[in-house]
Amino acid sequence: MSAGRTGHAGRAGDAQPVLEVQDLRVELDTPRGTASIVNGLSYSVAPGETVAVVGESGSGKSVSVMALLGLLPAHARVGGRALFRGRDLLAMGEPELRQVRGDGIGMVFQDPMTSLNPVLTVGRQITEGLLAHGRVAGGRQARERAAQLLADVGLPDPRAALGRFPHELSGGMRQRVVIAIALSGDPALLIADEATTALDVTVQAQILELVDGLRAEHGTGVVWITHDLGVVAGTADRVLVLYGGRCVEDGGVDDVFERPAHPYTQGLLGALPQLHDGPGGRRSELVAIAGAPPPPTDLPPGCVFHPRCPVRGDERCALEQPPLVPVALGARPDGTAVPHRAATFHDTAPGTGGAGS
Amino acid sequence: MSDVLVRARGLQVHFPVRARGLRRRRTGEVRAVDGVDLEIRRGETLGLVGESGCGKSTLGNALLRLVEPTGGRVEFDGTDVTALRARELRALRRRAVMVFQDPYASLDPRATVGQTVAEPLRVHGLHPGAAARAARVAELLELVGLDPAAAPRYPHEFSGGQRQRVGIARALAGEPDFVVCDEAVASLDVSVQAQVLNLLRELQQRLGLTYLFVSHDLAAVRHVSDRIAVMYLGRVVEVGDADAVSTRPQHPYAQALLSAVPLPDPAAERRRERIVLRGEVPSATRVPSGCRFRTRCPRAFAPCPDVDPALQEAEPGHRAACHLHGVVGTPVPAEQRGPA
């Protein structure tokens, strides 16, 4: 059993969640049949908490958040509930959702150009939102506030930047502008989907630091979506591991990285090349996971990971779907308790695939 | 036989920048590769890292003469590649090959996997005759871990990892000595990436291949490389044993780059001190005078704008182009010393 750092109750554990996703399901009809893209996803995000959603491409990360924001194609069938400050996003109409997207939930996607208008200046794009949501009294105040926001996200010479067009900025600077826009509505929740994936590591480090600072300062809840496990180790409080549209493991970041309980999580961590391998570890064989993830139109019965699972204890794995159940008491980095859960019939020895120990 | 298979000396690739309009006047140049000295030893993997736009792909292409160098030279197995004529160039194309990043874009969607892998055999006149060629294709597919029965199938029927295996089989068809892997695993998921990295390593051992492994992913580079070269703005600024470069980087840029790589280890991440760089990489059309890193270097000092640092030994077998290890290099003419 893991040594969960239980004890004193802390902020993240106690507060009313900003977001509570319950049994989220998304299905889409495709030429290849019905795609079951998200299959019963539940999690919550407390104020000031960073929840990382990790998984390989196609595991349903993006669709799971687009569903919350009403950004899926109209023919998508979405089920479950997603309470944002107690109100169900999935029950809202488009006008109400648009209001929430601009004022309450901030979004940052991988490609900043999906959020920016190429023919408007950076200044216009920020002030429009501020004025539309009545956050400023007039144009002059809007420009002041916009310049302040750009300064907050670390844009050099923010006043000059107001007059620039997106194409005049580098990728890292554009992503800062998108973050400034996301923050202009003073969001209670920030959703970042592969927000640093296209950036170089030195710029990525700047953005991670920026978002983490803003989270700490404003108590923003953050959902950080990425395929890159390294990116979340330093900033997440809690991690959810997605596979085939299901959460196969979740828990405090230390618990999941150091004592992964699900064979898939163990496999992912074992497959990662390590920067700080000892000299003996270099050029050794990586422990690859055989095969490839299943398409959502063709999910296997039983445990969704069983065709690739090196453990695959018994018949049951192929027939029954393992529920997500606690495997240990667990904790966030700040010491507050949070269960460490995994959806597997066979919880293998801790630490086997861990990167940290 | 020298133990160096590929050598670049003062290698330059400058691309012209032209004005818009009919005359397309030349207004400047992109110094994509700007004086690179590099040696790749037989049988080793040299990792090449650096941020996007620093010139990694251009350097890899120039070593294979897929782009024409504008200065300096490249030697492959002792011969000057830049002076080769058509027939000799074809021989080079067989011995020195590229595995590309994108297994989706680099395969012809209308050609079967078998046709794709057989193409270099046809071009180089190897294994002539339908039966011999089919046998060789089957052998190559097996070599990269694919079922030889897959030969009649089309690329869209394969996953990303399998397509990358097809790309590798094709690259290996002519029994090359030298393979440039340019972001060869970048578009693959972690679990599949590990399969391909393992395959590349196994092939190297079996076939005695020499690799230039180009990647922006330092952990992957560290995993596969014997030695690592770090590039910044068209120049190799550090090169040495993989362990030494990744644990004791000597150039301030390499130090910052390594400190920014996220580690999948929460405890280590919390202990870590990051060197956060100021500003952004300058444009390759306006390279700063002297040390090209000086505009962002936290340790820049008096000689940095005035002397272009040469690679020099910082510890045995580990070289860095930085004046902190002694002011050595090419003085900048007084009129070119800018404040920028």
Ligand SMILES: Nc1ncnc2c1ncn2[C@@H]1O[C@H](COP(=O)(O)OP(=O)(O)O)[C@@H](O)[C@H]1O
């Ligand atoms: N509009 C759509 N129609 C049909 N399938 C889709 C659609 N959007 C996404 N998918 C499929 O859903 C799965 C999950 O996609 P996505 O959420 O984008 O994955 P991730 O973000 O984890 O990489 C993928 O298999 C993808 O092909």
Ligand SMILES: Nc1ncnc2c1ncn2[C@@H]1O[C@H](COP(=O)(O)OP(=O)(O)O)[C@@H](O)[C@H]1O
């Ligand atoms: N054919 C070309 N014409 C003009 N500029 C180019 C060309 N190819 C590359 N460049 C420029 O050369 C520099 C180096 O590019 P590249 O070698 O692709 O870098 P990397 O592979 O490290 O990302 C960049 O500034 C890029 O824009």
Ligand code: SF4
């Ligand atoms: S339930 Fe069975 S198949 Fe699924 S992860 Fe656990 S051991 Fe593997």
Ligand code: SF4
């Ligand atoms: S030569 Fe000067 S500017 Fe360049 S890396 Fe060394 S200390 Fe920094």
Ligand SMILES: [Mg+2]
């Ligand atoms: Mg996605």
Ligand SMILES: [Mg+2]
């Ligand atoms: Mg490149």
